[in-house]
Amino acid sequence: xxxxxxxxxxxxxxxxxxxxxxxxxxxxxxxxxxxxxxxxxxxxxxxxxxxxxxxxxxxxxxxxxxxxxxxxxxxxxxxxxxxxxxxxxxxxxxxxxxxxxxxxxxxxxxxxxxxxxxxxxxxxxxxxxxxxxxxxxxxxxxxxxxxxxxxxxxxxxxxxxxxxxxxxxxxxxxxxxxxxxxxxxxxxxxxxxxxxxxxxxxxxxxxxxxxxxxxxxxxxxxxxxxxxxxxxxxxxxxxxxxxxxxxxxxxxxxxxxxxxxxxxxxxxxxxxxxxxxxxxxxxxxxxxxxxxxxxxxxxxxxxxxxxxxxxxxxxxxxxxxxxxxxxxxxxxxxxxxxxxxxxxxxxxxxxxxxxxxxxxxxxxxxxxxxxxxxxxxxxxxxxxxxxxxxxxxxxxxxxxxxxxxxxxxxxxxxxxxxxxxxxxxxxxxxxxxxxxxxxxxxxxxxxx
Numbered sequence: 001x002x003x004x005x006x007x008x009x010x011x012x013x014x015x016x017x018x019x020x021x022x023x024x025x026x027x028x029x030x031x032x033x034x035x036x037x038x039x040x041x042x043x044x045x046x047x048x049x050x051x052x053x054x055x056x057x058x059x060x061x062x063x064x065x066x067x068x069x070x071x072x073x074x075x076x077x078x079x080x081x082x083x084x085x086x087x088x089x090x091x092x093x094x095x096x097x098x099x100x101x102x103x104x105x106x107x108x109x110x111x112x113x114x115x116x117x118x119x120x121x122x123x124x125x126x127x128x129x130x131x132x133x134x135x136x137x138x139x140x141x142x143x144x145x146x147x148x149x150x151x152x153x154x155x156x157x158x159x160x161x162x163x164x165x166x167x168x169x170x171x172x173x174x175x176x177x178x179x180x181x182x183x184x185x186x187x188x189x190x191x192x193x194x195x196x197x198x199x200x201x202x203x204x205x206x207x208x209x210x211x212x213x214x215x216x217x218x219x220x221x222x223x224x225x226x227x228x229x230x231x232x233x234x235x236x237x238x239x240x241x242x243x244x245x246x247x248x249x250x251x252x253x254x255x256x257x258x259x260x261x262x263x264x265x266x267x268x269x270x271x272x273x274x275x276x277x278x279x280x281x282x283x284x285x286x287x288x289x290x291x292x293x294x295x296x297x298x299x300x301x302x303x304x305x306x307x308x309x310x311x312x313x314x315x316x317x318x319x320x321x322x323x324x325x326x327x328x329x330x331x332x333x334x335x336x337x338x339x340x341x342x343x344x345x346x347x348x349x350x351x352x353x354x355x356x357x358x359x360x361x362x363x364x365x366x367x368x369x370x371x372x373x374x375x376x377x378x379x380x381x382x383x384x385x386x387x388x389x390x391x392x393x394x395x396x397x398x399x400x401x402x403x404x405x406x407x408x409x410x411x412x413x414x415x416x417x418x419x420x421x422x423x424x425x426x427x428x429x430x431x432x433x434x435x436x437x438x439x440x441x442x443x444x445x446x447x448x
Contacts, residue, residue, distance in 0.1 A: 002109050004037040005107055009042045011044040015117055017289075018141060018165070020065045021167075021195070022165050028115075039071075040105065043072060044075045045075075061204055064203050086122065088122055098132070112131045113137070114128060114136045115136075116136060116139075118141070119136065119138050119153070138165070142169075142341070148177070148340075152380065164177055176374050190313075204294075210280070215249040218307055220303055225338070227338070237267065240322055240352065243322060243352035245275050254281050254282065289311075300318070300320075301352055304327070322352040324345050329403070343370070344370075372405075397417040
């Protein structure tokens, strides 16, 4: 019987910690009588310029995770000079590339099993395509698993997925990812994840302690995703600081995204001087969860970062979000995979700036909300969710939830909240458009 080699694919330290927790929890326990599978960690460096950005296995805190795997490999090295985010094998070249990887990684005739994240896009999809008969386990690296599969997945890949491993970031909510293939979701125990984070934190003795009752601001570098402009993102960080100060915090810690420009922190330094508060900028690329573990902040502020949910669900820390309403309006296309994480942050986490009388969305309506958003995003992949979407929208489409949907999208899908059917001809009517243009011109003339 051939040896089994299990290839774990990872692109973030958070994902590597999730895999370590899954291994510690026997999520990959061998069946009776089988030899333990060889574990290879395949590192993806998906940054825009991987030559200047350290890969996961060179980041502070990785060393305690290394012992969970027999060997660490680099996908970037294997496909050099191509970028992992854009390279895909041509169909005719797949057998050749599989043979090449088996030689390069000393796989021989091993039975290969894959453990990947984000299987619907490269580079995870490329690896799954190259090992054509390998069974696949998918693990969730963050909140996107609660939303629909980003693209229609080739059944030759989707039908090989056995399960989705995920952390309980939103207690009670089941991930939607890959449910079109009836893939079951399996929880990675929170206690195992926290244990791994504790070991990771202990390996970083030089990490500074946060000031007492400090507010931790989480940068996400949204301008790199073309969601905000650099100036708008800078302003968002300044608003985070002002909101924290208004809540009584006199010490603020800013954790920038590892690839964000230095000028973001300089803008905050200028604002901190104006406000007369202490500012610490963490330039060490560590997980926010390490800070929660080592010196818990008095408040965690972000836009829609996964760390907001680990802070709240796993560490019981106060959290606040900012900028989600504008972000939801900006995300394009509507199918953008950041939409469900942004919806969850807006719906479940209190607004930092407050004063709007907004409550969080009732927990008993959360499933319905996510199903409605998921169907609106991917109606061709999840047609069975239409009745649930219609039911939710007919009961809960109001001022508080309107921002999660686009009227044009609801109209095109014939869902409640769109333009009524008897008026649906208006967007296509040249006469109606002409009248609207004339009205706008008159309005502008009056303003002058």
